[in-house]
Amino acid sequence: MLAFLGRRFLIAIPTIILISIFVFGMQKLLPGDPVLAMAGEERDPEVIAFLREKYHLNDPITVQYFSWISNAFRGDLGISLRTNQPVLELIGQKLPVTIQLATMALVIALFIGIPAGVLSAYKKGTWVDWLANIIALSGLSIPNFWLGIMLILLVSVNLGWLPASGYRPLTEDFWLSIKTMLMPAFVLGTGLAASLMRHTRSAMLGVLRSDYVRTARAKGMSEGTVLVNHALRNAMVPIVTVTTLLFGELLAGAVLTEQIFTIPGFGKLVVDAVFNRDYAVVQGIVLCTGVAFIFMNILADATYRVLNPRMRDK
Amino acid sequence: MTATAELPVKLDAVAAKPQSRFRKKLTSSRPAFFGGILVLFFVVVALLAPILPIADPIATDWLAVRKPPTSAHPFGTDEIGRDMLSRMIWGARASLLAGVISVAIAVLLGVPFGVLAGYCRGLTDNVISRFTEALLAVPFLILAIALAAFMGPSLRNVMIAIGLSAMPLFIRIARGQTMAVMTEDYIESARAIGIGHGAMVWRYILPNIFPPILIQATLTIATAIIAEASLSFLGLGQQPPAPSWGSMLNTAKNFLEQAPWMALYPGASIFLVVLGFNLLGDGLRDALDPREI
Numbered sequence: 001m002l003a004f005l006g007r008r009f010l011i012a013i014p015t016i017i018l019i020s021i022f023v024f025g026m027q028k029l030l031p032g033d034p035v036l037a038m039a040g041e042e043r044d045p046e047v048i049a050f051l052r053e054k055y056h057l058n059d060p061i062t063v064q065y066f067s068w069i070s071n072a073f074r075g076d077l078g079i080s081l082r083t084n085q086p087v088l089e090l091i092g093q094k095l096p097v098t099i100q101l102a103t104m105a106l107v108i109a110l111f112i113g114i115p116a117g118v119l120s121a122y123k124k125g126t127w128v129d130w131l132a133n134i135i136a137l138s139g140l141s142i143p144n145f146w147l148g149i150m151l152i153l154l155v156s157v158n159l160g161w162l163p164a165s166g167y168r169p170l171t172e173d174f175w176l177s178i179k180t181m182l183m184p185a186f187v188l189g190t191g192l193a194a195s196l197m198r199h200t201r202s203a204m205l206g207v208l209r210s211d212y213v214r215t216a217r218a219k220g221m222s223e224g225t226v227l228v229n230h231a232l233r234n235a236m237v238p239i240v241t242v243t244t245l246l247f248g249e250l251l252a253g254a255v256l257t258e259q260i261f262t263i264p265g266f267g268k269l270v271v272d273a274v275f276n277r278d279y280a281v282v283q284g285i286v287l288c289t290g291v292a293f294i295f296m297n298i299l300a301d302a303t304y305r306v307l308n309p310r311m312r313d314k
Numbered sequence: 315m316t317a318t319a320e321l322p323v324k325l326d327a328v329a330a331k332p333q334s335r336f337r338k339k340l341t342s343s344r345p346a347f348f349g350g351i352l353v354l355f356f357v358v359v360a361l362l363a364p365i366l367p368i369a370d371p372i373a374t375d376w377l378a379v380r381k382p383p384t385s386a387h388p389f390g391t392d393e394i395g396r397d398m399l400s401r402m403i404w405g406a407r408a409s410l411l412a413g414v415i416s417v418a419i420a421v422l423l424g425v426p427f428g429v430l431a432g433y434c435r436g437l438t439d440n441v442i443s444r445f446t447e448a449l450l451a452v453p454f455l456i457l458a459i460a461l462a463a464f465m466g467p468s469l470r471n472v473m474i475a476i477g478l479s480a481m482p483l484f485i486r487i488a489r490g491q492t493m494a495v496m497t498e499d500y501i502e503s504a505r506a507i508g509i510g511h512g513a514m515v516w517r518y519i520l521p522n523i524f525p526p527i528l529i530q531a532t533l534t535i536a537t538a539i540i541a542e543a544s545l546s547f548l549g550l551g552q553q554p555p556a557p558s559w560g561s562m563l564n565t566a567k568n569f570l571e572q573a574p575w576m577a578l579y580p581g582a583s584i585f586l587v588v589l590g591f592n593l594l595g596d597g598l599r600d601a602l603d604p605r606e607i
Contacts, residue, residue, distance in 0.1 A: 015444055015447045015448050015451060016448075018444055018445060018448035019448045019452065022449070026464055027464060137592055137593065137596070138585075141536065141585055141589040141592050142585050142588075143540050143543055143544065143581060143584050143585065143588070145543075145544065145547050145563065146563060146577070146581030149566070149567050149570065149577050149581065150577070150578075150581065152567075153570050153574055153577070157570060248453035249453070251453050252453040252456050255455060255456065255459065255544075255548075256455075256544055256547065259547075259548065270456065270459060271459075271548055273463075274459060274460075274462075274463035274548075274550070277463075279464075282460050282463055282464070285456070285460075286452055286456060286460050289451075289452055289453055289456055290448070290451040293451045293452065293453065294451050297451075
């Protein structure tokens with residue numbers, strides 16, 4: 001396993017370097033001069049010259065890139081234009097909020113998606129399967145920001161059951177924090193639940209046709225035992241891998257969910273940075289999500305090998 | 315029973331022309347049919363927007379601010395008295411245009427790179443594949459938001475941003491499909507008779523990798539429509555006063571208690587058109603899947 005992980009990390013290095021070139025080039029190649037945005041409305045030539053010097057913008061582009069990437073490897077992703085805080089510190093502050101939201105969303109998605117997928121596969125071709133598929137496809141088609149708005153209207157404005165917005169850290173008030181995050185997590189979890197349902201159904205359909213399930217049934221085992229102990233256990237291998245890969249969807253979904261429910265997390269940081277033309281923060285976020293996604297991919301591969309002994313020898 | 319007695323059923327299926335088999339499977343699929351009808355409805359409405367007898371989508375009426383649906387305004391009015399129905403219909407143009415153009419950008423850029431990687435293999439494949447992996451590592455919406463932010467807010471830039479963000483998906487599919495097609499006997503035969511690279515790609519590879527790309531394009535239009543709505547919702551897409559479903563929802567969220575219809579119709583339209591493309595994409599996948607023959 002260690003050799004496998006080492007190999008995967010080595011393969012990841014060129015990809016990370018490419019992401020860094022892309023993130024760096026994004027600012028250089030696209031129209032718009034960030035210094036003009038930094039210099040404010042007066043655009044004083046002296047200020048512009050100072051900023052160009054400060055951010056090494058007069059250096060050749062390769063020098064600029066190597067200076068930026070070597071700082072990035074040391075954890076220095078630059079300074080936020082708006083808050084004057086180091087970008088990495090800013091991301092570190094916002095990330096726990098999004099991790100709480102994403103974890104709750106994932107739990108909701110797993111509780112809905114897996115049982116629905118199992119049931120749909122078990123009842124293949126019946127109205128249960130048909131209904132589960134329609135609900136899953138609707139879950140994939142519904143824009144989560146609209147679902148959020150509609151739920152605020154129904155659950156908060158009309159019924160007054162849950163708060164419409166805001167955030168309370170877990171450490172301050174555990175139950176209030178869970179209560180505030182419940183609706184956003186449900187909104188974020190819907191699309192994931194639909195994705196998981198479809199993957200679970202497909203994995204279960206394959207497993208339910210296998211010989212060992214037929215053998216288990218022939219031995220007189222109850223349907224519940226066959227489904228849970230034999231079928232689902234084997235179907236879980238691809239499901240766990242897919243769940244790990246849903247990380248990207250969770251992060252992207254969090255951008256809009258946090259915006260609607262005014263949650264001060266990673267997603268809101270992205271939007272605020274975009275509107276404040278805080279390029280260092282935007283670059284830092286894209287780089288961090290890219291690198292994190294690569295590590296999640298490696299984790300998915302490693303989990304697959306742990307869960308599927310046949311993969312270990314390959 | 316002899317083996318030949320069992321054969322005719324399968325032979326009939328194989329003997330039918332692929333096009334008619336595909337058409338039959340697609341039209342017999344109820345979800346795909348329903349999806350096609352939904353998509354067709356929105357496309358027709360969007361195309362007919364200029365000639366439909368509806369109000370000016372940007373004309374304000376301060377005497378009819380936030381009016382609930384009535385016969386004069388079947389979908390009500392917005393916060394400055396603009397007709398919601400008219401804005402919905404014109405908004406359909408922005409959404410569909412964004413969906414189709416961004417996917418066209420993704421296909422036109424992605425497929426050539428994918429075919430090149432799958433056809434040439436070696437170093438070219440390695441470089442293109444690493445580049446694709448790097449782009450795929452950044453979540454689609456975050457990449458689109460970052461690109462749109464750097465290019466500046468406008469519908470055109472949003473389409474480019476979504477197109478570029480979806481491009482790696484098509485590179486990967488085209489590469490994989492090209493590699494699969496390259497192992498076929500007819501490619502070997504074409505090589506044996508000395509067909510050039512250009513003709514090989516144009517005559518043998520592209521027609522054979524087209525079906526999975528069409529399926530993916532249909533499904534990606536659904537994703538692109540949601541992405542456009544999301545970016546417009548964030549204020550990065552269609553700029554006011556031009557209508558777009560996403561920007562209409564952005565305004566509507568501030569008037570949820572006073573004018574809930576402002577949020578209901580644009581969101582429901584996004585949902586229905588995306589559902590239509592997803593149903594159609596699923597139907598196409600089932601109809602074009604050779605394993606189903």
